[in-house]
Amino acid sequence: MxxxxxxxxxxxxxxxxxxxxxxxxxxxxxxxxxxxxxxxxxxxxxxxxxxxxxxxxxxxxxxxxxxxxxxxxxxxxxxxxxxxxxxxxxxxxxxxxxxxxxxxxxxxxxxxxxxxxxxxxxxxxxxxxxxxxxxxxxxxxxxxxxxxxxxxxxxxxxxxxxxxxxxxxxxxxxxxxxxxxxxxxxxxxxxxxxxxxxxxxxxxxxxxxxxxxxxxxxxxxxxxGDGGEYSLAIHHTEEEMLEWGLSPAMIADQKWRIHAKKGDWNENCSWYYDEFFDHLTDSEEEEEKRKHDTECYNADSTFESLSS
Missing domain, CATH: 3.40.50.1240 (Phosphoglycerate mutase-like)
Structure with a gap:
């Protein structure tokens, strides 16, 4: 084995x-x-x-x-x-x-x-x-x-x-x-x-x-849940969870946990990554594009200065 x-x-x-x-x-x-x-x-x-x-x-x-x-x-x-x-x-x-x-x-x-x-x-x-x-x-x-x-x-x-x-x-x-x-x-x-x-x-x-x-x-x-995570949403209704003070995002996370595999990361948990890094780009390609656009803008500015 x-x-x-x-x-x-x-x-x-x-x-x-x-x-x-x-x-x-x-x-x-x-x-x-x-x-x-x-x-x-x-x-x-x-x-x-x-x-x-x-x-x-x-x-x-x-x-x-x-x-x-x-x-x-x-x-x-x-x-x-x-x-x-x-x-x-x-x-x-x-x-x-x-x-x-x-x-x-x-x-x-x-x-x-x-x-x-x-x-x-x-x-x-x-x-x-x-x-x-x-x-x-x-x-x-x-x-x-x-x-x-x-x-x-x-x-x-x-x-x-x-x-x-x-x-x-x-x-x-x-x-x-x-x-x-x-x-x-x-x-x-x-x-x-x-x-x-x-x-x-x-x-x-x-x-x-x-x-x-x-x-x-x-x-x-x-x-x-069937993947090994625990959830409040299996037994309790969305209305109950709202009454307890859970936000819609927290309830969505509970619903995700019903089928999530143990150890999985919920990418939609806004109170983690997005809470601190929402200003960052989503990919290396976007970062490269931003750098390229910045470089083009700087080059154009330099050219205009020299032309004048």
Missing amino acids: SEHQNNNGDKRQRLHLLPKRIILIRHGESQGNLNTAAYTTTPDHKIPLTELGITQARDCGSHLKSLISANITSSDYRLYFYVSPYERTRSTLREIGRSFSKKHIIGVREECRVREQDFGNFQVSERMKVIKETRAKFGRFYYRFPEGESAADVFDRVSGFFESLWRDIELNRLKSDPSQELNLVIVSHGLTSRVFLMKWFKWTVEQFELLNNLGNCGFRIMEL
Whole structure:
């Protein structure tokens, strides 16, 4: 067998190990969502779900099961969970889990790097109001909360999580069976989920600033396309993505990813090359023509000067 055939075989094997879906879920309604005064007496990581939040999580589990099990038998899918260590995310996962039998869940891991953005310790309501007004002026991505984090800080730790996630997938630490659809579910927080998508799809800071937060128990489904790339456009509609704050160019990129081969470069991604080099010519021939025209113009100018 040639080295080329071996490489193709390795690529096919890696594609088989990739999760069918990567699903980001925000926690259910918490006491902090209901009343921000909760943060003045309770540490953020201990804020519990409300009764509505528990119901939302159970409904989310039922919806998730219907989505995953559609058109396949119950023995043909599995789930692996990563969960933020905060009380509200852990409780959300417990309620989601009620919809599945143990045979469907091949693993769960508490992952500190997908925790909520750190807003500081106990939060004084009036002070936080002023701080959030300042953040709106400064920009959500770079503004760092006093004693806390910026979204850029969250981006850095999510980037570290990516490295671990890919190692888990490539080394098959998730114990994925190629004959079963693997669904990787990350139960986390609103901003963390947006940062995750930003990192994955290489969105810019400007694009991040336009994204809307997920609702409680809202989710984003990244589904594997036929070429090995993940896309939001397989499960979600264009209308949904517009509501989330994706621009038409970002949506076009998601549609391109449905059939793109892993490692391909989307030449139509205007926020990369064209953002910085839109003034450059498209080819060496055009560059040569520009030089020729410039030289002709200079020669004509010189001739006119000498003639006069």
